[in-house]
Amino acid sequence: MPSLQDSFKGRRVLVTGHPGFKGSWLALWLNELGAEVTGYALAPEYERSHFELLGLEKHIRHIEADIRDTEALGRAFDEAKPEFVFHLAAQALVRRSYDDPLTTFSTNVLGASNVLEEIRNHADIRALIFVTSDKCYLNKEWVWGYRENDELGGHDPYSASKAGAEMAFAAYQHSFFQDREAFGAASVRAGNVIGGGDWAEDRIIPDCIRALEAGNPIKLRNPDATRPWQHVLDPLNGYLTLAAALADKPEDFSGSWNFGPEVGAGLTVGDLGQRAAKLWGGGTVEVDRPEGALFEHRLLQLNIDKVKLELDWHPKWHSERAIGESIDWYKKVIGGKTAWDVSRAQIHAYEDSAGD
Numbered sequence: 001m002p003s004l005q006d007s008f009k010g011r012r013v014l015v016t017g018h019p020g021f022k023g024s025w026l027a028l029w030l031n032e033l034g035a036e037v038t039g040y041a042l043a044p045e046y047e048r049s050h051f052e053l054l055g056l057e058k059h060i061r062h063i064e065a066d067i068r069d070t071e072a073l074g075r076a077f078d079e080a081k082p083e084f085v086f087h088l089a090a091q092a093l094v095r096r097s098y099d100d101p102l103t104t105f106s107t108n109v110l111g112a113s114n115v116l117e118e119i120r121n122h123a124d125i126r127a128l129i130f131v132t133s134d135k136c137y138l139n140k141e142w143v144w145g146y147r148e149n150d151e152l153g154g155h156d157p158y159s160a161s162k163a164g165a166e167m168a169f170a171a172y173q174h175s176f177f178q179d180r181e182a183f184g185a186a187s188v189r190a191g192n193v194i195g196g197g198d199w200a201e202d203r204i205i206p207d208c209i210r211a212l213e214a215g216n217p218i219k220l221r222n223p224d225a226t227r228p229w230q231h232v233l234d235p236l237n238g239y240l241t242l243a244a245a246l247a248d249k250p251e252d253f254s255g256s257w258n259f260g261p262e263v264g265a266g267l268t269v270g271d272l273g274q275r276a277a278k279l280w281g282g283g284t285v286e287v288d289r290p291e292g293a294l295f296e297h298r299l300l301q302l303n304i305d306k307v308k309l310e311l312d313w314h315p316k317w318h319s320e321r322a323i324g325e326s327i328d329w330y331k332k333v334i335g336g337k338t339a340w341d342v343s344r345a346q347i348h349a350y351e352d353s354a355g356d
Contacts, residue, residue: 007244009034014082017089019044019051021198038080050197053339067111077118086129095202097158108161116172127246128185136162145263145303148256184250191260195232196329208276212283219288223270228260231322233350234315235259260302279327
C-alpha cells in the first residue's frame with residue numbers, strides 16, 4: 001500500500017467540518033502531507049478553537065457555509081474539484097441534540113445526504129470517507145464490542161441521527177456507488193476521541209481543562225461510564241489509511257469500518273478525570289449528578305477485528321499516552337507555545353511512533 005505522503009501529496013482534498021476538533025487536526029495533517037485542502041463548514045463555535053489557534057485559514061482554502069445549503073455546497077465541489085472527500089461536518093454533541101433535535105437531524109441526516117448527492121454528481125472523485133460515530137449502533141450495553149454488521153439505532157436524537165446518516169450512506173452505496181468505476185466509499189465509526197484543541201461543551205477533556213485552568217474542581221456527571229477513549233490522531237490515521245486504500249483498490253475497501261482502541265482498553269470517566277488532574281500537576285475531582293439528568297449510556301465499545309485484519313490498522317497510542325499527549329498540548333499552548341508548533345510536533349511524533 002502506498003505511503004500517506006505518496007497518496008496525498010499534490011492531491012485535491014475536500015474536508016467538511018474542518019473548523020471542528022477532528023476536522024482541524026485532519027486538515028492540518030493533510031496540509032503536512034502536501035495535499036491541496038479545501039475546507040467547507042460553518043464558522044468555529046468556540047473561543048480558542050483549534051482551527052483559529054492554528055491560523056489554518058492561511059494554509060488551506062476555507063469556505064464558510066452550511067452543508068444544508070445545497071447551492072453553496074454544489075459550488076464548493078465544482079470549484080474544489082476534489083479527488084478525495086472527508087465528510088466530518090455534523091452537530092456532534094449528544095446533550096445539544098436534546099435541546100435542538102431538529103437541527104441535529106437536519107444537519108446529520110439531510111446535510112450528510114447533500115454531501116452524498118454531490119459525490120454522486122461528481123465523477124472525478126476517487127474516494128469518500130463518510131464519518132459518523134460509534135453511537136450509530138443500537139446500544140444494548142453489551143460487554144463485547146459492536147461489529148460493523150450489528151444493528152443500528154439510537155435512543156437519543158444524536159445517536160438516531162448518526163444511524164440515519166449511516167442508512168443514507170448505505171442507500172447511496174448500493175444505489176449509485178458500488179458499480180462506479182475507480183471510486184471507493186466507506187463509512188467510519190470511531191469512539192470517544194480526545195486530544196489538544198478541543199473546547200466543546202460537555203466533553204470530558206475540555207471540561208477538565210476549563211476547571212483546572214480556573215483552579216476549580218473537575219465535576220463529573222457520570223463517573224462510572226466506560227468509554228473507548230482514543231487520541232484524535234489514531235482514528236484520523238485510520239481515515240487517511242483507508243482513503244488511500246479506497247483510491248488504490250476500491251472494490252476491496254468500500255463499506256463500513258470501526259476505529260477504536262482494543263476491547264477492554266476503555267477507562268471510566270472518573271479514571272480519566274483523575275489522570276487529567278494528576279498530569280496537570282494538581283486538582284480535585286467531584287461527582288455532580290444533577291437532578292433530572294439526561295439519559296447517557298454507561299458502556300459502549302467497538303470491535304476492531306475487521307480493520308486490523310483487512311487494513312492492517314492498529315491503534316498506536318494506548319489510553320495513558322492519549323491522555324498524556326492531550327494534557328501536554330493544553331499545558332504547552334496555554335503556557336505560551338503556538339498551537340501550530342505543538343500540533344505539528346504531535347503529528348510527527350505520532351508518525352514516528354511504532355505503537356505503545
